Amino acid sequence: MNLSIHSRLVYDYFQATDVLVQVEAAHLPDQTIDQPELWLTPVTHFVRVPGHDELGERIWLRVEGRMELDYRAKVMVDRPAVDIAYLPATDPRWLPGEVIDYLMPSRFCPSDRFFEFVSGEFGGLRGGACVAALTEWVSERMTYVPGASHSGTCATDTFIARQGVCRDYAHLLIALVRAASIPARYASVYAPDVDPPDFHAVAEVFLDGAWHLVDATGMAGAADIARIGVGRDAADTSFLSSFGQAALVEQFVTVERVS
Structure with missing residues (x-):
């Protein structure tokens, strides 16, 4: 199964805030990530860390003002259905x-x-x-x-x-x-x-x-x-955790099957 993924997050932060993001599809034996693109407004800190159980990655950000994040990728899922x-x-x-x-x-x-x-x-x-x-x-x-x-x-x-x-x-x-x-x-x-x-x-x-x-x-x-x-x-898998006050401006996710 081939999937086209697009997710977008827009939040306002009223003071400098640490933010932990996990929105990228994980690189795994049963799913291949192709053409990943992550666009982000300028931040003062950007560090990747392993996800829980070493599956996928999280990103530490230091954000102030408006944060816009846009993620796109093609994912080929090669996982047999099991009863x-x-x-x-x-x-x-x-x-x-x-x-x-x-x-x-x-x-x-x-x-x-x-x-x-x-x-x-x-x-x-x-x-x-x-x-x-x-x-x-x-x-x-x-x-x-x-x-x-x-x-x-x-x-x-x-x-x-x-x-x-x-x-x-x-x-x-x-x-x-x-x-x-x-x-x-x-x-x-x-x-x-x-x-x-x-x-x-x-x-x-x-x-x-x-x-x-x-x-x-x-x-x-x-x-x-x-x-x-x-x-x-x-609690372990939130797509976005803000360690300070934040206001949601926009959020959407689209996932489509592609040939």
Whole structure:
């Protein structure tokens, strides 16, 4: 799958502010980045640092006044679609060290609050079959409602409200999957067919020795997704974090399939 990506951010900063940006698609074995272009208004500091888990890159900026950022790229995604329902379970004691953190509760994914629910409703399922059932449960019971949540909404809030946006779908699914003793993490991505167009969020689950993308909203398939970054939850993968007061002026994202 070939994707054409364009994202634009415009913010006003009223004093000199440190800003951490992660908007560029990551260079990975299953996705090749072609013709990347990053345009930015002049800043007093620009340093690239690794993203969470060394996946992708973040950029430290020192900004004052108006910041305009424009990113464009062509991405060739070479990732076969996998039916996760048939992937085997891995007992926690056999998991590699680098994925253990993704079994644990995190700020927006308090998985320890879901043990009883998952055990009672899905206790007879393991591995990919359990993930598939949990994904179906979230997809069927959630309603996609822009504006129904806010930056502090966690998976527990979403479980009660049964509505939200892609971020909320991902957080809830991650919390449920971790409660089933399966590592899960949050992925910030670009994907076509996202409505309304924006930065998209999906879950990644660790099954059969590898990470697999899962979108509980149903808007994106694994073969159509370009990953930006990953983390325990949205706190690790924000496309822009301002360490000072900022005002949004403009933001848009377009992702199109190209031949």
